[in-house]
Amino acid sequence: MDHKAFLSALPADLREAMTERSDGPGLWHLTGHLGAIVAVGGLIAAGVPGWWALLPVQGMLIVFLFTLEHEATHRTPFRTVWLNDWVGRLCGVLLVLPFEWFRAFHMAHHRWTNLPGKDPELAGPKPATLRAWVWHVSGVPYWISEVRLMARLVAGRVTDEFVAEGAKARIVAEARWMAGVYGLAALSLLWSPVLLWVWLVPVLLGQPFLRLYLLAEHGDCPEVVNMFENTRTTFTTALMRWLAWNMPYHVEHHVWPTVPFHRLPQVHGLIKAELRVTAEGYAAFTRDYLARRL
Numbered sequence: 001m002d003h004k005a006f007l008s009a010l011p012a013d014l015r016e017a018m019t020e021r022s023d024g025p026g027l028w029h030l031t032g033h034l035g036a037i038v039a040v041g042g043l044i045a046a047g048v049p050g051w052w053a054l055l056p057v058q059g060m061l062i063v064f065l066f067t068l069e070h071e072a073t074h075r076t077p078f079r080t081v082w083l084n085d086w087v088g089r090l091c092g093v094l095l096v097l098p099f100e101w102f103r104a105f106h107m108a109h110h111r112w113t114n115l116p117g118k119d120p121e122l123a124g125p126k127p128a129t130l131r132a133w134v135w136h137v138s139g140v141p142y143w144i145s146e147v148r149l150m151a152r153l154v155a156g157r158v159t160d161e162f163v164a165e166g167a168k169a170r171i172v173a174e175a176r177w178m179a180g181v182y183g184l185a186a187l188s189l190l191w192s193p194v195l196l197w198v199w200l201v202p203v204l205l206g207q208p209f210l211r212l213y214l215l216a217e218h219g220d221c222p223e224v225v226n227m228f229e230n231t232r233t234t235f236t237t238a239l240m241r242w243l244a245w246n247m248p249y250h251v252e253h254h255v256w257p258t259v260p261f262h263r264l265p266q267v268h269g270l271i272k273a274e275l276r277v278t279a280e281g282y283a284a285f286t287r288d289y290l291a292r293r294l
Helices: 003-009 012-018 024-046 051-063 065-073 081-095 099-111 130-137 140-154 165-188 194-218 238-243 250-255 261-274 282-291
Strands: none
Touching: 003 250, 012 261, 024 051, 024 065, 024 194, 024 238, 024 261, 051 065, 051 081, 051 194, 065 081, 065 099, 081 099, 081 165, 081 194, 099 165, 130 140, 130 194, 130 282, 140 165, 140 194, 165 194, 194 282, 250 261
């Protein structure tokens, strides 16, 4: 059975119930995630003993807002449309990932998942050697790519095939006000280094963890149309699922992208017998991924 046959076989009332959206679960989760960032950032800013050891923790908390920005492109975390959009934009500012551009990118990824020449995620090849893997996981290629993207969008050059003509002005406007925010942040460093230690250094340290996580979603999956084969679900801890807004249930998300994050465990219960590509944790995935490259 492929993913389309699976969905079409479900009762209509179940499909409606599973895709119903609400603000409550998303706001509760967002409060916890942002609260953790503020709490850890406060300890760093206060210079508590061993504050430096909290930098990668803060980094992981911030960079995994990527999973919320990702969900916001689908407008599923919240029922209120503007809340999805502005939360997505806030995450985009923290990650140097323009939300409006990323929405177009991500919708194309879902339309053409893991299909070479069509899925924009495959524009940059996955690391094929140990050396390439180290470079990829360092996060440096990500930051280079995002700085170049921002410069291009600020200059008004929206050349991506997956961006609709009507969205280009909105994307340029967003990139320009983001650049203004970064300018103000840079100026603030003349008076206080607080943003350096609660945001900039942490995201540099946290990005490798996000790179490792993201490789598991589609890395080494077959380049086919069926979502049960081209995407991987990774079995992990409750803490990791919380941090990543349930996106380790990634087959479940790709099979049924209109389901809000808090119902993905229920989707897993429905489709677990159909899962074909899984990993028993991120360490196990990474070990197997590297073994195929040594």
